[in-house]
Amino acid sequence: MxxxxxxxxxxxxxxxxxxxxxxxxxxxxxxxxxxxxxxxxxxxxxxxxxxxxxxxxxxxxxxxxxxxxxxxxxxxxxxxxxxxxxxxxxxxxxxxxxxxxxxxxxxxxxxxxxxxxxxxxxxxxxxxxxxxxxxxxxxxxxxxxxxxxxxxxxxxxWRQRLELTRDIRAFVEQTEFHGAGRRFLAGDASLRTFETVEAGDRTAVLMRWPFQSGAVSETVRTYMQKVHLAQDCRAVIAIGGELRGHGFLAPQVFAADPEKGLVLSGYLGSETIVRNEEPVPERYRAAVDVLARMHGIAWPDTVDTGEGTTYEVPVYSPEALITEASLFLDWYVPETTGGPADEGTRKDFEALWRAALDGLEDAQRGWVLRDFHSPNLLWQQGAAGTDRIGLIDFQDTVIGPVAYDLASLTFDARADIAPELETALLEAYLSARENQASGFDKAGFSRAYAVMAAQRISKILGIFVRLARRDHKPAYLAHLPRMQSYLDRVLDRPAMSDLKDWYARYRP
Structure with a gap:
């Protein structure tokens, strides 16, 4: 002191x-x-x-x-x-x-x-x-x-933090939630922070998006651009509005100040598709129904934000997918081997991933919400159909292989999905899609599903180690065994033999 x-x-x-x-x-x-x-x-x-x-x-x-x-x-x-x-x-x-x-x-x-x-x-x-x-x-x-x-x-x-909280208060006071009590809701793995705002019997969610206020280093910003992560809260407004327009349950936006990165939107509750840390099969099946319906829709590349501007939904490029998968090399490999991957290892890794992604040229593409897993799927008790699932955290939506979101769900990073449940959910999805269209390519989707699952799992293994070591959030290391088990399961799929051989050599 x-x-x-x-x-x-x-x-x-x-x-x-x-x-x-x-x-x-x-x-x-x-x-x-x-x-x-x-x-x-x-x-x-x-x-x-x-x-x-x-x-x-x-x-x-x-x-x-x-x-x-x-x-x-x-x-x-x-x-x-x-x-x-x-x-x-x-x-x-x-x-x-x-x-x-x-x-x-x-x-x-x-x-x-x-x-x-x-x-x-x-x-x-x-x-x-x-x-x-x-x-x-x-x-x-x-x-x-x-x-x-x-x-x-x-x-x-202290000046900066007090100015921030006063800006939020001033913003809220201009809405129908003036005089509301504010309560911390979330702010951990993401740079964004969330509050609940309560006035009488009404509750809303206040999201603060700090990217425009110098809260992000150039290194982080460059990475975000490379992998097409949204850097403007207009993404939330645009994607959410389009989802609601097609009948999906996304929060209504009550007020927004994009220049200050503030969005006040509807509260869909806190109950997810997990109960007592265990997946609820009925709820996961409802989430599968949401994806099947979503993947039967032709989504736009450009979305009207409703304020005289448009938002371009980025393409989930092979470069972005490989950059994300490489977080496995950047963080997970040094964590488990004690040293960084050498240049030859990195070149082999990237070449194998490029070949795997090249094999998905004919895979169905559409909107990929990107984090379609239990923390972002809010269960609506008493609702029917796809209204049973409330959607949040979709600002990083891209245009890519739609199998990615199903893999996000069935290899949930925050809940243990047993092989039997994963198989049942995959079969339910395939059945729903075949009922939608007689020409649905079941084999092609299954191939894309395996590749996208391996990519996401590799990325998350790297992210969880990065959160623990760089951001001093060691609790994320507890999720590694789950993700390691998922990776073993995915690499046993057909057409994954080349990647399986690489992981067998370089993964401890």
Missing amino acids: ADRDPKQLPASFLTMDIPDEAATRQIANDLALVLKAGDVVCLSGDLGAGKSTFTRALLRSFAGDPELEVPSPTFTLVQTYTFDRFDLSHFDLYRLEDPEELEELGLDELLQTGAALIEWPEMAGGLLPQDALWIRIGQPDEDTDARGFSFCSTAPQ
């Missing part, structure tokens, strides 16, 4: 006049959305200024529980709350007798896995982290509950 004299804090970068306690709770709510593990938030103000009110509101917002019991840690000095996102520790240093006692309270250890909210930070005598956020709360007005809030920090990211 670096010494920090609270009397010598930098000038405030943001001051706000807060009219009442409800507005105080809203600020706490909005700050909770941008907290990260390792953060320290210091709350400074006289007795009765509202520090405890703010802290209580922030903890309840973070928990998503307005009734969360938040006792004052005046005598215990610290109270830690365990949450799925990360832990929060509430410190009250009013009775701290010696600043050195802060070390005994374990602040350093707590910040390794969580964040800290500290009342009476002045009592720490300058032993708090240099990059903490300080919030000074003025005394309430004599005639009202109005207070002045002042924010300061030496760390520029």
Whole structure:
């Protein structure tokens, strides 16, 4: 920890006049959305200024529980709350007798896995982290509950994060969800983040798309361009609108600000086609029906966004498919062998994949949603037909071999699909397609299915290792055994012998 004299804090970068306690709770709510593990938030103000009110509101917002019991840690000095996102520790240093006692309270250890909210930070005598956020709360007005809030920090990211959450709040206030409570929903493997926005009995989803704000390095941006990953939230608006236009259940867009990367859309629930971490065959079969119907439609290359512009759906080129499969070489091979793949190995790998993809020239092509698996397939209890499956996370849709999406489903990266269930789902799909059109090429589709499955599995093995090592998210390593088993299963398919021989030589 670096010494920090609270009397010598930098000038405030943001001051706000807060009219009442409800507005105080809203600020706490909005700050909770941008907290990260390792953060320290210091709350400074006289007795009765509202520090405890703010802290209580922030903890309840973070928990998503307005009734969360938040006792004052005046005598215990610290109270830690365990949450799925990360832990929060509430410190009250009013009775701290010696600043050195802060070390005994374990602040350093707590910040390794969580964040800290500290009342009476002045009592720490300058032993708090240099990059903490300080919030000074003025005394309430004599005639009202109005207070002045002042924010300061030496760390520029605090200004950026507070500007971000205020932009989102301003955006939401311009919609029918004004005054809504906001709650963190997701933000892990992707750079995008999601919130639920609740006003009365209505719920929406707020997506923030940060690519236009410098959040992506040139290396990442170049890779995204190479593999045709969307870099603009207009993709969500365009693809979702087209899906809805053809009768599929995609979230309705209530409001959008493409320049700031914000989209407010309908909430389709949180129940997926998995229950208690196990695939539900009925639900997977319903998802197969969605794909079969989707693959019987001629989808456009260009989509009207509804705002005077169009969106071009990119082609899933062989170069993109090989680049993705090469993540296996870039990340998985070094993880399991202790060293990078040499240039000769890489050339052999790319040549074999090019030959496999060349063999799919006659495969049916159409829209490929690209992540058609359990986290993105929301079960609609009581619905009928294809309305039983709500579709999300389709912004990276490309035009490519349609077998890819079926392979995404039957070799689900997040759920164990037994060989018997995979076979049943494949046969159900083939039967549905043959009933659609007498000329359906069953053999050609089966060949494309095997190749696309091997490509996706190779890609995901690389991505999961990359998330663990580069992005410090080791939980993804738990999925590797599932994907390794899938790869063994796929490589035993007909017409996969050349790739199977390569993997047998180079895969540990």
